[in-house]
Amino acid sequence: MSDITKQSLSELVENIKGKKLSSSEVTKAFVERSKKSKELNSYITEDYANALNKAKKFDEKPNLDLKLPGIPMAVKDLFCTRDLRTTAGSKILNNFVPTYESTVTQNIWNEGAILMGKLNCDEFAMGSSNETSFFGNVQNPIDKNLVPGGSSGGSSSAVAAQLTPITIGTDTGGSIRQPASFTGTVGLKPTYGSCSRYGIVAFASSLDQAGPMAQNVKDCALLQEVISTYDEKDSTSIDFKRNEYSKELTKDIKGKKIGIPKEYRVDGMPKEIEDLWKKGIEYAKDCGAEIIDISLPHTNYALPTYYIVAPAEASSNLARYDGVKYGFRAEGETLIDMYEKTRSEGFGAEVQRRIMIGTYVLSSGYYDAYYLKAQKVRKLIKNDFDDAYKKVDAILTPSTPSSAFKIGEKTNDPVSMYLNDIFTVPVNLAGLPGISIPAGHDAKGYPLGLQIIGKAFDEQNILNIAYAMEEKINFKNNINDWWIK
Amino acid sequence: MSKNKSEYLINRHDNQYEVVIGLEVHAQVTSESKLFSTSATKFGAEPNTQVSLVDAAFPGMLPVINEYCVKQAIKTGIGLKAKINKRSVFDRKNYFYADLPQGYQISQFKDPIVGEGKVILDMPNGQKEVGIERLHLEQDAGKSIHDLDPKNTFVDLNRSGVALMEIVSKPDLRSPDEVNAYIKKLRSIMRYLGTCDGNMQEGSLRADVNVSVRKKGSKEFGTRCEIKNVNSIKFMQMAIEYEANRQVDLIEDGQTIDQETRLFDTKKNETRSMRSKEDAHDYRYFPDPDLLPLEVSDDFIENLKSEIPELPDEKKKRFIEKFKLSPYEANILVSDIETSNYFENVIKKSDVKLATNWIIGELFAALNEKNLEISESPISAGNLSKLINLIKDGTISGKIAKTVFEQMMKGDKDPQKIVEEKGLKQESDPKALEALIDKVIDDNRDKATEYKSGKVKLFGFFVGQVMKVSGGKANPQLVNEILKKKL
Numbered sequence: 010m011s012d013i014t015k016q017s018l019s020e021l022v023e024n025i026k027g028k029k030l031s032s033s034e035v036t037k038a039f040v041e042r043s044k045k046s047k048e049l050n051s052y053i054t055e056d057y058a059n060a061l062n063k064a065k066k067f068d069e070k071p072n073l074d075l076k077l078p079g080i081p082m083a084v085k086d087l088f089c090t091r092d093l094r095t096t097a098g099s100k101i102l103n104n105f106v107p108t109y110e111s112t113v114t115q116n117i118w119n120e121g122a123i124l125m126g127k128l129n130c131d132e133f134a135m136g137s138s139n140e141t142s143f144f145g146n147v148q149n150p151i152d153k154n155l156v157p158g159g160s161s162g163g164s165s166s167a168v169a170a171q172l173t174p175i176t177i178g179t180d181t182g183g184s185i186r187q188p189a190s191f192t193g194t195v196g197l198k199p200t201y202g203s204c205s206r207y208g209i210v211a212f213a214s215s216l217d218q219a220g221p222m223a224q225n226v227k228d229c230a231l232l233q234e235v236i237s238t239y240d241e242k243d244s245t246s247i248d249f250k251r252n253e254y255s256k257e258l259t260k261d262i263k264g265k266k267i268g269i270p271k272e273y274r275v276d277g278m279p280k281e282i283e284d285l286w287k288k289g290i291e292y293a294k295d296c297g298a299e300i301i302d303i304s305l306p307h308t309n310y311a312l313p314t315y316y317i318v319a320p321a322e323a324s325s326n327l328a329r330y331d332g333v334k335y336g337f338r339a340e341g342e343t344l345i346d347m348y349e350k351t352r353s354e355g356f357g358a359e360v361q362r363r364i365m366i367g368t369y370v371l372s373s374g375y376y377d378a379y380y381l382k383a384q385k386v387r388k389l390i391k392n393d394f395d396d397a398y399k400k401v402d403a404i405l406t407p408s409t410p411s412s413a414f415k416i417g418e419k420t421n422d423p424v425s426m427y428l429n430d431i432f433t434v435p436v437n438l439a440g441l442p443g444i445s446i447p448a449g450h451d452a453k454g455y456p457l458g459l460q461i462i463g464k465a466f467d468e469q470n471i472l473n474i475a476y477a478m479e480e481k482i483n484f485k486n487n488i489n490d491w492w493i494k
Numbered sequence: 495m496s497k498n499k500s501e502y503l504i505n506r507h508d509n510q511y512e513v514v515i516g517l518e519v520h521a522q523v524t525s526e527s528k529l530f531s532t533s534a535t536k537f538g539a540e541p542n543t544q545v546s547l548v549d550a551a552f553p554g555m556l557p558v559i560n561e562y563c564v565k566q567a568i569k570t571g572i573g574l575k576a577k578i579n580k581r582s583v584f585d586r587k588n589y590f591y592a593d594l595p596q597g598y599q600i601s602q603f604k605d606p607i608v609g610e611g612k613v614i615l616d617m618p619n620g621q622k623e624v625g626i627e628r629l630h631l632e633q634d635a636g637k638s639i640h641d642l643d644p645k646n647t648f649v650d651l652n653r654s655g656v657a658l659m660e661i662v663s664k665p666d667l668r669s670p671d672e673v674n675a676y677i678k679k680l681r682s683i684m685r686y687l688g689t690c691d692g693n694m695q696e697g698s699l700r701a702d703v704n705v706s707v708r709k710k711g712s713k714e715f716g717t718r719c720e721i722k723n724v725n726s727i728k729f730m731q732m733a734i735e736y737e738a739n740r741q742v743d744l745i746e747d748g749q750t751i752d753q754e755t756r757l758f759d760t761k762k763n764e765t766r767s768m769r770s771k772e773d774a775h776d777y778r779y780f781p782d783p784d785l786l787p788l789e790v791s792d793d794f795i796e797n798l799k800s801e802i803p804e805l806p807d808e809k810k811k812r813f814i815e816k817f818k819l820s821p822y823e824a825n826i827l828v829s830d831i832e833t834s835n836y837f838e839n840v841i842k843k844s845d846v847k848l849a850t851n852w853i854i855g856e857l858f859a860a861l862n863e864k865n866l867e868i869s870e871s872p873i874s875a876g877n878l879s880k881l882i883n884l885i886k887d888g889t890i891s892g893k894i895a896k897t898v899f900e901q902m903m904k905g906d907k908d909p910q911k912i913v914e915e916k917g918l919k920q921e922s923d924p925k926a927l928e929a930l931i932d933k934v935i936d937d938n939r940d941k942a943t944e945y946k947s948g949k950v951k952l953f954g955f956f957v958g959q960v961m962k963v964s965g966g967k968a969n970p971q972l973v974n975e976i977l978k979k980k981l
Binding site for chain 2 (some may be wrong): 089095097102105107108109111206207208209210211212214215241242244245261321322324325327328329331333334335344345348368371372373376380
């Protein structure tokens with residue numbers, strides 16, 4: 010089979026279970042393609058030799074009852090992986106090799122998957138274009154010099170380019186859904202508390218959530234089923250009944266009430282996005298859903314709220330990178346001197362910007378005006394959703410206010426960069442699940458995504474809606490392998 | 495400076511100054527494992543052998559609350575007769591230091607687990623109530639070691655993450671003696687509860703001492719200085735004396751006191767400025783997003799209440815009422831859980847009055863001399879009880895008992911055996927005594943004649959001679975009776 014890498018995860022699982030393909034064949038195919046795709050810069054750390062060895066071992070004694078039998082997979086470099094360097098895209102962790110495994114990745118390996126390597130991302134997941142990574146830009150396989158989105162840019166690029174059949178990212182303000190939207194792939198941010206944060210390099214603890222990134226909704230459901238477990242090692246993990254999402258997946262969404270929030274018609278939104286949204290509404294109706302206009306009145310305040318809460322938590326979470334215990338250290342005359350040099354040289358500009366914003370909003374005299382107020386607004390935003398969900402089962406919005414932009418286009422304009430998250434951020438603030446599915450192309454032929462937001466713990470419902478709409482949309486990604494010489 | 499009986503005042507010229515003291519006591523929670531990790535907490539382990547990935551703040555590591563430590567804090571709160579807050583919040587206190595791996599300490603800022611309570615002190619001039627402002631749980635930091643290498647500092651993270659209770663008093667203390675009594679009482683309550691071993695040498699109990707002074711009669715508080723991390727009662731008292739006098743001198747000199755943090759130099763016996771209010775850290779407290787608010791139910795608290803043992807105040811009351819002890823005796827016997835347990839074991843089978851005297855008198859003196867705690871006493875409660883019974887039933891005299899006691903202090907021996915082996919049993923056979931007495935009178939005919947002629951003071955001489963000849967074993971009461979007849 011020469012087109013192994015073109016297969017979806019579900020097809021690969023079926024072929025391995027049916028003994029039509031071995032793990033070694035599959036792993037080799039993805040490793041070969043990854044090797045030929047260096048120009049995309051999707052990987053930070055490759056672990057191909059180990060992956061091929063593990064595949065061989067799997068084939069010697071295959072356990073075909075597992076959910077991901079012998080499936081190779083590269084993961085975002087924010088997940089700590091035992092004995093394999095984990096950098097979070099930062100110079101400060103350039104040499105850091107964990108002795109432990111994140112719960113989410115452990116769940117994946119427990120189901121038989123094989124680690125191929127670590128995927129590029131914005132430094133500490135702070136960015137929307139993967140341009141803040143210490144390890145360089147990632148190319149969007151859609152077009153040269155196009156950003157793949159961020160912060161899970163290496164992940165979206167690798168899935169879209171079929172360097173890995175599926176992957177995981179993390180989403181603090183849109184870091185799974187926005188890159189999925191930019192690359193014509195599917196990305197799910199689960200309910201806060203669904204996937205354990207244990208072993209994931211923290212950005213903003215109250216917002217961070219791991220989730221699957223895939224080529225289609227079914228694959229996404231399968232991976233979500235694997236990674237979502239209750240974990241006592243994470244105090245914010247929630248013990249609720251988790252579905253077997255892929256088994257319970259259905260296209261029957263007749264009578265589901267889908268809300269359209271008027272506040273998401275933001276000023277200056279391109280007509281293409283407006284049109285995409287309208288098309289999305291028609292698709293949903295075609296699937297038998299009922300469309301209901303709703304209001305989320307505090308949407309306007311979501312972005313400023315996010316850019317207080319997230320940097321505040323980040324400024325504290327990143328204090329541990331001080332050159333004392335592990336990671337990069339710049340020598341200094343005194344302890345303070347060492348701290349200053351280590352953190353000035355070890356962190357990039359965007360991370361430093363957010364540490365400074367976060368430190369500022371938590372400072373005595375500013376705390377009430379910024380952090381405390383932001384927490385109050387966050388509650389109002391959550392209340393908006395609670396009210397809306399009295400009337401509807403899910404909410405449909407665009408994933409992003411534009412298609413992917415050029416590398417370098419927004420690097421000097423952080424505010425314009427932050428605006429990318431305008432549709433995704435409220436979902437994190439409210440702790441809700443949201444999925445982005447590819448829904449069309451803009452005039453340049455770049456993919457555009459639609460977001461379906463669900464009630465807390467209602468992943469099954471938004472996966473079903475996405476699954477039904479996916480069939481109607483029948484999206485095809487235009488990727489011509491331009492980077493393969 | 496003058497100290498009248500009830501008041502500690504500092505006199506300068508015509509002014510009298512009162513000292514106002516508040517304490518922030520850091521008490522290490524007695525627990526096998528740390529506040530947010532499963533690492534051990536044993537004292538004195540090799541550096542960095544009790545450190546988990548959480549304690550060392552590795553990327554992606556998360557804190558998980560140790561329920562046992564929560565129970566310990568609530569129990570302590572109950573012991574301080576304090577309000578238990580059913581909802582409390584862990585906050586991050588952010589600052590950079592090499593022995594603080596996370597770059598923040600997890601503490602409780604706005605919503606502590608325990609609210610207002612009180613502690614009763616027994617002072618020479620009566621009881622005094624000291625208010626408790628709050629008690630909260632927090633992590634300890636690691637230890638920086640600066641003296642092992644001329645250029646480098648070493649860090650030991652064994653303490654990093656160990657659970658501490660910070661117990662904040664109201665500014666109700668007025669003298670070094672009250673501070674002494676307060677710390678001892680707090681320590682006693684926690685040792686009764688088993689929530690803190692109170693071992694100051696091992697750093698299980700240390701305090702930040704807030705000191706201010708004001709003219710006697712003034713209602714306003716003066717500007718306070720905080721003396722950081724003092725780890726013995728003696729040093730606390732010395733630091734307060736020095737600091738209060740320093741502040742009085744400044745006022746008398748027409749200067750103002752700067753609110754600041756100071757350190758006590760134990761070698762020079764003085765406090766030194768560490769940082770001024772302007773240089774104070776901005777800790778940027780905010781609720782720790784890795785932890786949910788801590789919520790405990792009424793049932794949870796009620797269950798803990800049922801586990802609370804009899805505490806010193808209640809025990810003292812019972813000792814006075816039931817055993818007719820004096821308040822002084824009761825105070826001494828309840829001051830420490832080990833002492834009160836020992837006492838209660840001794841009196842299970844022996845006379846209360848004798849037991850009280852022997853413990854407070856002989857035993858304490860002997861332990862003191864050997865620098866031993868009561869838990870290390872060579873004489874078990876059971877054996878002391880036997881000794882007291884030997885006195886009570888007349889087998890030995892009080893004087894012989896002291897000899898037996900000394901013998902017992904050298905090793906835990908059954909007093910009965912010592913009496914038998916050494917033949918120390920009291921001679922109470924009147925015939926044997928008569929023979930003895932006859933011989934003494936015979937040997938001292940001249941003195942006997944003098945006695946008869948009116949020199950009655952010589953009676954004591956004869957008693958002494960009889961006791962001497964009997965090797966101290968003669969029953970003194972009988973000796974008296976027989977001598978009177980014979981002379």
